[in-house]
Amino acid sequence: MQIFVTGASGWIGSAAVAELLESGHHVVGLARSDTSAERLEAAGAAVQRGDLTDPANLAAAAARSDGVLHLGFQHDVAWRGDFVQAAANERAAVEAMGAALAGSDRPFVLASGMIGLARGRPATEDEGLAATAQVRNNPAGLRAATALLALSLRGIGVRSRVLRFPPTVHGDGDHGFIRTLVQLARERGVAAYVGEGTNRWAAVHRSDAARLARLALESAPAGSVLHAVADEGVALHVIAETMARHLELPTASLSPAQAVEHFGHLGHFVGLDSASTASSTRALLGWEPKGPSLLEDLEADHYYRHVP
Numbered sequence: 001m002q003i004f005v006t007g008a009s010g011w012i013g014s015a016a017v018a019e020l021l022e023s024g025h026h027v028v029g030l031a032r033s034d035t036s037a038e039r040l041e042a043a044g045a046a047v048q049r050g051d052l053t054d055p056a057n058l059a060a061a062a063a064r065s066d067g068v069l070h071l072g073f074q075h076d077v078a079w080r081g082d083f084v085q086a087a088a089n090e091r092a093a094v095e096a097m098g099a100a101l102a103g104s105d106r107p108f109v110l111a112s113g114m115i116g117l118a119r120g121r122p123a124t125e126d127e128g129l130a131a132t133a134q135v136r137n138n139p140a141g142l143r144a145a146t147a148l149l150a151l152s153l154r155g156i157g158v159r160s161r162v163l164r165f166p167p168t169v170h171g172d173g174d175h176g177f178i179r180t181l182v183q184l185a186r187e188r189g190v191a192a193y194v195g196e197g198t199n200r201w202a203a204v205h206r207s208d209a210a211r212l213a214r215l216a217l218e219s220a221p222a223g224s225v226l227h228a229v230a231d232e233g234v235a236l237h238v239i240a241e242t243m244a245r246h247l248e249l250p251t252a253s254l255s256p257a258q259a260v261e262h263f264g265h266l267g268h269f270v271g272l273d274s275a276s277t278a279s280s281t282r283a284l285l286g287w288e289p290k291g292p293s294l295l296e297d298l299e300a301d302h303y304y305r306h307v308p
């Protein structure tokens with residue numbers, strides 16, 4: 001198949017592109033810069049120049065494809081403080097690509113998240129989307145509303161699926177939440193967690209996330225919600241203690257107010273319980289994670305050696 005991949009130069013996207021190419025697909029990756037375009041070409045993908053803020057361009061590329069893997073997200077805009085704009089652009093992109101694929105029965109996979117979905121037990125694929133989407137004034141709510149929109153594309157003849165990633169998609173080269181926690185611990189001289197640190201984060205290794213992205217595209221049923229989860233939940237105090245041991249730093253428990261100060265833009269997420277299961281996903285697609293667990297990865301030196 002010819003797959004149009006947005007976010008193709010990103011952390012998950014670059015692994016998914018390699019996975020798709022290895023499986024015999026032809027990949028057209030969205031690139032907004034020369035650097036990203038060069039990386040994609042070097043990997044063996046074709047390049048669609050363009051920006052996530054240009055829905056017409058995205059729609060044209062989607063229309064030329066046999067399927068779309070939408071992994072692009074304006075994290076730079078979101079972390080600068082304009083999450084609402086980034087989420088609005090994501091929604092416009094989904095609307096445009098969905099319209100371009102209408103009536104084609106082609107697959108469309110939207111990446112989303114699962115932060116804070118757990119309610120005293122790991123969140124399953126069946127829950128959280130509609131309830132979270134009601135909460136329009138927070139990041140999870142805005143993205144959940146777009147995920148619901150993506151699933152509704154089924155009604156206009158698009159085989160749409162939502163692929164939810166846990167708070168950490170980890171591995172060597174990670175520039176996401178775990179890398180940020182290590183950097184913050186170094187800068188502040190302490191590896192911290194909120195309260196007792198018993199809230200948990202689900203996790204998956206990047207290689208397993210990429211393989212599931214391919215399977216989602218190739219064979220998930222229309223309308224399915226999939227979870228890229230290997231570790232159902234690792235307690236934040238355990239994550240902090242492991243980092244502290246490697247960095248030779250103390251650990252500390254913070255109040256929610258102190259957490260906002262300590263963790264900056266992560267302050268509102270770190271204390272949330274984001275445990276999750278992937279039982280339905282595994283049964284549906286025969287996906288079994290093979291990569292290292294989060295704690296195995298945190299014992300490797302790559303999270304510590306790249307940090308200046």
Ligand SMILES: NC(=O)c1ccc[n+]([C@@H]2O[C@H](COP(=O)([O-])OP(=O)(O)OC[C@H]3O[C@@H](n4cnc5c(N)ncnc54)[C@H](OP(=O)(O)O)[C@@H]3O)[C@@H](O)[C@H]2O)c1
Binds near residue numbers: 009011031113167169
């Ligand atoms: N990584 C995680 O732990 C995690 C957890 C939960 C959910 N997710 C979700 O999974 C998806 C992929 O995440 P990721 O970690 O791979 O993200 P990432 O590494 O930040 O990559 C983002 C991608 O989007 C592209 N992009 C950003 N702004 C753009 C713009 N204006 N125009 C065109 N392209 C643009 C980037 O291009 P450049 O390379 O040119 O910057 C990059 O390819 C996202 O929806 C993310 O929210 C990820």
